[in-house]
Amino acid sequence: MKWYVVYTKPKWEKRATEQLTRLGVHCYCPMIKKIVERSDRKKKIEVPLFNNYMFVQLAEKDRNKVFLSPGVVRYLFWLGKHAIVKDKEIEIIKEWLDVGDTATEISVMQYQIGQKIKLHSGPFCEQNAIIQDITKTHYVLILESIGYVLKVKHQ
Template sequence: MKRWYLLYCKRGEIKRAVAHLERQGVGCYQPMMQVEKIVRGKMQRLDEPMFPGYLFVHFDFEQGPSFTTVQSTRGVSKFVSFGNTPKEVAWDIIDDMRDYEQNHADEVESDLPQKGDKVRLATGQFAGLEAIYHEADGEKRSYLMLDLISKPVKLSVPNSDIER
């Protein structure tokens, strides 16, 4: 009986792992989601994996391929396991992820606040002060409106200094 398992793949080699696993008759599933990111100064929608580096696989180890064969496939690092036995993933979890992908395909996840959101500066010379998120300033910085001396000031800060 075919079951679902979770693999950890070598960095940057998931596509290679999928190609080699599918040739062996192993079903592969990597849940994806759309995110907004700034790439080369422009906001773009990109498909990214929900779990980077991980791949769900579907096969029957009794009929082949074996756990050892799957784990030694190019691009695969190891099974997610407890002890020496790979942990089986429940069908419900896979179904829920597939439902989520289909029902939320148009929704976009963003790692940045929306314009007008209140944020707090976590580090830097203005640590602890509240500000209003204004817009992205490149890939790693953002503009905030900070109220200094009763006057709003537009300030560019690293995204790592911002907490919601």
């Protein structure tokens, strides 16, 4: 079975995942912990890694099942076809989230914006990336294999 990318209503990623899981659909919504500042305190919350996106693994004939959740808007398309994510790419995301924030080991100071690089450490080891931006506090990399942007904090 293939992993498809589903676009959800804002703030519905977790609820849609829970609803579809109860219906027997194999879902994955990568979550990260984030500290938010309230007026009187700091609070640790869990938020989706990819806003408005979740992954579903199902047979092609069962693709309409996802619309049983009111939070699902549509499937994501790439080049006119349903966007499909490889099992290996889902595993990379899971491993990265299990390892935590070790991506800060990546150093790209000697590189130029637009240059293609291969990461040699961290959870995305051996992945190809394009340097999109270098700021005072972060490096912004585009991971070619999964088509997402990785923001890495300077050490």
